[in-house]
Amino acid sequence: MNEALRLYGYWRSSAAYRVRIALNLKGLTYESVPVHLLRDGGEQHSDGYRQLNPQELVPVLLHGSRVLRQSLAIIEYLDETWPDPPLLPATARDRARVRGIAQLIACDIHPLNNLRVLQFFEQTWNVPQPERELWVRRWIQEGFTALERLLQESPATGEFCEGDTPTLADCCLVPQVYNARRFGVDLEPFPTIRRIQAVCEALPAFEAARPERQPDAPSRQ
Incomplete structure (x- = not known):
């Protein structure tokens, strides 16, 4: 699981903030790719970004060729892929x-x-x-x-x-x-x-x- 991690987000996005915390708690290195939600009407609405996420929302996490969307699903993916330290309890x-x-x-x-x-x-x-x-x-x-x-x-x-x-x-x-x-x-x-x-x-x-x-x-x- 040494494929690169790339996080598409916006500095003030709550959903991207959640994923950043999870990545940091796991001690994972990742590339941050800014998506400005206000500039030019919102870069999340561009054709290129729409290919990554048809919802036109952040965050999106790339793990190698895998494209992961929705912050809670991303965090659970991180927890299952890198289980230590766990972000969900044992029971x-x-x-x-x-x-x-x-x-x-x-x-x-x-x-x-x-x-x-x-x-x-x-x-x-x-x-x-x-x-x-x-x-x-x-x-x-x-x-x-x-x-x-x-x-x-x-x-x-x-x-x-x-x-x-x-x-x-x-x-x-x-x-x-x-x-x-x-x-x-x-x-x-x-x-x-x-x-x-x-x-x-x-x-x-x-x-x-x-x-x-x-x-x-x-x-x-």
């Missing part, structure tokens, strides 16, 4: 909990504040920016309210979302907290989420995946 019950947390974030919270949704509001319905940002905060707050309760009430919650090692759930949590801060969500009501986020941020794998540290981040150009 079916615990794996289901981790996947449930990950999907709460990636499938229920994130899609409602995705770029293409906000662009549709702006370009099709002419929704002003303050209202668009209110929409984003509304759904992050609702999702985090449920997630905070799930984390607080479960004895399985440890230093991280599940136990005392990072999992798929933490790969999803950290980018969503980044988004929450970006849009001015009040995180004071979510102490468990904030605590886990702080533990994650102290790890080099999470720090190296931060949007501001990516080669296509505006501050790095």
Whole structure:
């Protein structure tokens, strides 16, 4: 499995951020290929990129000739291909909990504040920016309210979302907290989420995946 890894993403994409964390936790070397989601109407809509992903979304991971799409599927592929350290627990019950947390974030919270949704509001319905940002905060707050309760009430919650090692759930949590801060969500009501986020941020794998540290981040150009 020594074929090259190439990650197509955007510095501020939550989904690409998740995959970067997973790659770093696995200690894998990869080439970062920026896909600017705003320049020239969005490079993800180009004919060349559409060949890689007909959905015109990031991320896409190339592993040799294999083309992998959807961040959660990519992370599970990485976990099955390079099982150490594991990003999913050993038992079916615990794996289901981790996947449930990950999907709460990636499938229920994130899609409602995705770029293409906000662009549709702006370009099709002419929704002003303050209202668009209110929409984003509304759904992050609702999702985090449920997630905070799930984390607080479960004895399985440890230093991280599940136990005392990072999992798929933490790969999803950290980018969503980044988004929450970006849009001015009040995180004071979510102490468990904030605590886990702080533990994650102290790890080099999470720090190296931060949007501001990516080669296509505006501050790095």
